[in-house]
Amino acid sequence: MKTMLNWLKGRGEYGQTLAEFAMLMPIITLVIFGLVDMSRAMQAYVTIQEAARDGTRYAVTGRIDCDNVAVQNRANCIEEAVNNRTDHLANTDSITVSTRHWNFPLYADPATENDPGTQCDAVEVEVHYTYEPITPVFRQLVKNSVGMSARERLVNEPYGTCE
Secondary structure, eight states: OHHHHHHHHHHHHHHHHHHHHHHHHHHHHHHHHHHHHHHHHHHHHHHHHHHHHHHHHHHHHTOOOOSSOSSOSHHHHHHHHHHHHHTTSTTGGGOEEEEEEEOTTTOOSSOEETOOOSTTOEEEEEEEEEEOOSSHHHHHHTTTOEEEEEEEEEEOOOSSOOO
């Protein structure tokens, strides 16, 4: 009889555990999805940083030998180098690439926009991306998207004499 009473007495704890779990589960789920969204955002940011670096590395060489563009010029080839690095991102339509250069030897402002410059000029490639969270709660929190940008600046190689 005593064991039967102990069994009945401990039975109510199962319901309490279930109720506590039901109260904590939405919070645990929100934390897990928040970590997933933050990880995706960090991965996207690192990707566009690498894309800007790849575009700038291509720009400093002075090459015009890209494969998948209709018009062969340096600006289009730089954009292709950036797109090759970012092709796995979720929203690739929102990626924009801009180039600018500062003339050698003064490198004075203002920069010339949408032009990678010539030998010995400083060139900068800037990549803009719009990240969209997958979790509805975080999407509402950031008003549907987060704008990210990364840039890299190098000096064009002297593939001729610098004047």
